[in-house]
Amino acid sequence: MSKPGALAQLLAWRRQVGRTLNLMVGMPEYDNYVAHMQKSHPDQRVMSYEEFFRERQEARYGGKGRVGRCC
Known part of the structure; x- marks a missing residue:
């Protein structure tokens, strides 16, 4: 296996692990x-990665002053 091919495989594996x-x-x-936004909502602004991450975290764990607890 060549070094460039091995590097490409390693990077692909790393991306897949990150996705998982x-x-x-x-x-x-x-x-x-x-x-999705470009296809379905081309007239709306696309959030930056940081905005997207923050929004997903708030949606999952609660935000805006809410405290999510299991007990």
Whole structure:
């Protein structure tokens, strides 16, 4: 296996592991969000990655002063 090919495989594996971990904790992919917004809502502004991450965290765990607790 050549070094460039091995590096490409390693990077692809790293991306896939990152996607899997994000999905395991309920974090959808930003790229999918951007594609959806461009296709379905071209007239609306696309959030930056930071805005998207913050919005997803608040939606999942509560935000804006709410405290999410299991007990």
